[in-house]
Amino acid sequence: MELLFSSQQWLALLPPIILCILLFSYVYIILWLRPERLRQKLRSQGVRGPKPSFLFGNIPEMRRIQQLAKSAHEQEAGSTDMYLPTRSNRGIWNLDSSIRTLILNISKKYEHDSSTSVNKDLLHSIIQGSKDGPFASCTPEDFIVDNCKNIYFAGHETTSTTAAWCLMLLASHHEWQSRARVESLDICQGRPLDFDILRKLKKLTMVIQETLRLYPPASFVAREALNDMKLGGIDIPKGTNIRIPIAMAHRDPSVWGPSADKFDPDRFANGIAGACKPPHMYMPFGVGVRTCAGQNLAMVELKVVLSLLLSKRYKLQRFHFTMYYHWALNRCRSIIFPDNSYMISIHDDKIEKFSTLKNRTGISSAQNNTRLDKNWR
Numbered sequence: 324m325e326l327l328f329s330s331q332q333w334l335a336l337l338p339p340i341i342l343c344i345l346l347f348s349y350v351y352i353i354l355w356l357r358p359e360r361l362r363q364k365l366r367s368q369g370v371r372g373p374k375p376s377f378l379f380g381n382i383p384e385m386r387r388i389q390q391l392a393k394s395a396h397e398q399e400a401g402s403t404d405m406y407l408p409t410r411s412n413r414g415i416w417n418l419d420s421s422i423r424t425l426i427l428n429i430s431k432k433y434e435h436d437s438s439t440s441v442n443k444d445l446l447h448s449i450i451q452g453s454k455d456g457p458f459a460s461c462t463p464e465d466f467i468v469d470n471c472k473n474i475y476f477a478g479h480e481t482t483s484t485t486a487a488w489c490l491m492l493l494a495s496h497h498e499w500q501s502r503a504r505v506e507s508l509d510i511c512q513g514r515p516l517d518f519d520i521l522r523k524l525k526k527l528t529m530v531i532q533e534t535l536r537l538y539p540p541a542s543f544v545a546r547e548a549l550n551d552m553k554l555g556g557i558d559i560p561k562g563t564n565i566r567i568p569i570a571m572a573h574r575d576p577s578v579w580g581p582s583a584d585k586f587d588p589d590r591f592a593n594g595i596a597g598a599c600k601p602p603h604m605y606m607p608f609g610v611g612v613r614t615c616a617g618q619n620l621a622m623v624e625l626k627v628v629l630s631l632l633l634s635k636r637y638k639l640q641r642f643h644f645t646m647y648y649h650w651a652l653n654r655c656r657s658i659i660f661p662d663n664s665y666m667i668s669i670h671d672d673k674i675e676k677f678s679t680l681k682n683r684t685g686i687s688s689a690q691n692n693t694r695l696d697k698n699w700r
C-alpha cells in the first residue's frame with residue numbers, strides 16, 4: 324500500500340502536530356484539570372456548586388440566574404418597590420468571619436499584583452483632596468451648565484450609578500430629600516463648594532452611605548487564594564477564586580437588623596462603626612489593601628453633584644424629585660421636576676439621561692448616552 328505522506332512530509336508535519344498537542348494539553352489543564360482538582364477538594368468538604376461546562380465554566384448558569392432575577396423584576400415593574408438583589412445562601416458560609424479572614428490573609432498577598440496597577444501618585448493628588456483639587460472652588464455652573472437646559476454629568480460609571488440610586492431613593496423618601504436639601508442650603512448658603520463645606524454635609528453623607536449599602540455598584544469583590552488556607556472551617560486550596568458578595572453582606576439581617584432592606588440613612592448617624600457590627604460587613608469600596616483607590620474622589624463627586632441638584636434654583640423653584648412611572652419605557656422609573664421642565668431617567672440602574680421636556684435635546688453623560696428620545700411624556 325502506498326504511504327499517504329513521504330517520510331520528509333511526515334517530518335515537516337511533526338512540529339505543528341506537537342504544537343497542537345501541547346496547546347490542547349495546556350488548555351485542558353488550565354480550563355479543566357486544575358479547576359476540577361480544586362472543585363474536588365471543595366466537594367469533599369461538602370461545598371458543592373452547579374456543574375461547569377468545559378469552555379465557559381459556570382458563566383451560562385450565572386447568566387441564567389441573572390436572567391431569572393431580571394424577569395422577576397420586570398414582572399413587578401408596575402410596583403413602586405425598588406429592585407432587591409437576589410438573596411441566596413448557596414455556597415455562602417459564615418460571611419462575617421470569612422470576610423475577616425479574607426481581609427487579613429488574602430488581601431495582603433495581592434499587594435504586589437500589578438494586574439490592576441494605577442498611577443497612585445496621580446490619583447493621590449486628586450483623591451486626597453489637596454487645596455488645588457478639582458472641586459476646591461467649583462461653582463454650580465461647573466456642573467449644571469447651559470442655563471439649566473442640559474445637565475452634564477461626567478464620571479466613573481460606579482459614581483454615576485450611585486448618583487442615580489441616590490436620586491431614586493430621595494425621590495421616594497421625601498422626608499430625607501428635604502432634610503438633605505435644608506442641610507445643603509444651610510451649609511452652602513450660595514457659596515462656591517469647597518472641601519470644608521463638603522465635610523459638613525453630614526445628612527447627605529448618610530444618604531450616600533445608605534445608598535451604597537442598599538445598591539452597591541460593585542456587587543462583589545474577588546480574591547484568589549495564593550496559598551492553601553482555612554476559611555470558615557473549610558480548607559481552601561491555593562488557586563481558588565473567591566467572590567465576596569457585597570450586596571448580600573449589606574443586607575444581612577444578622578448585621579443590619581430586621582430593617583436591613585429598608586432605606587434608613589439614620590443608621591449611619593454615628594458613622595460606619597455605629598451602623599453595623601462588625602464594620603467590615605459594610606464594604607461598598609471593597610476590602611483590605613486593594614480597597615477602591617477612588618473612594619474619596621467618588622464621595623466628593625457625589626456630594627457635589629447631589630448638593631447642587633438639591634439646592635439648585637430654577638425660575639424661583641427648587642428642583643424636586645418624585646417617583647414617576649414611564650409607560651412607554653415600561654420598567655423605567657423616572658424622576659420629574661415639579662415645573663415639568665426636567666426629567667431624569669433611571670433605567671437599568673444607571674442615570675441614562677438628563678433631558679429637558681421643553682426642547683428634548685437629550686444630554687451628554689459619562690456613558691455617552693446622547694441618544695435622543697421621542698417617547699418622553
Ligand code: HEM
Nearest residue numbers: 439441479481482541544608609610613614615616617621
Ligand atoms: C461610588 C463609586 C465607586 C465604588 C462603589 C467603587 C468600588 C470599588 C470596588 C468594590 C473596588 C474593588 C476593591 C477590592 O477589590 O477590594 C474598586 C477598586 C478600584 N477603584 Fe473604585 N469605586 C468607585 C469609584 C471609583 C473612582 C471614581 C475611581 C477612580 C477615579 C476608582 C478607582 C478604583 C481603582 C483604581 C481600583 C483598584 C484598586 C486596587 O486594586 O488597588 N473607583 N472600586
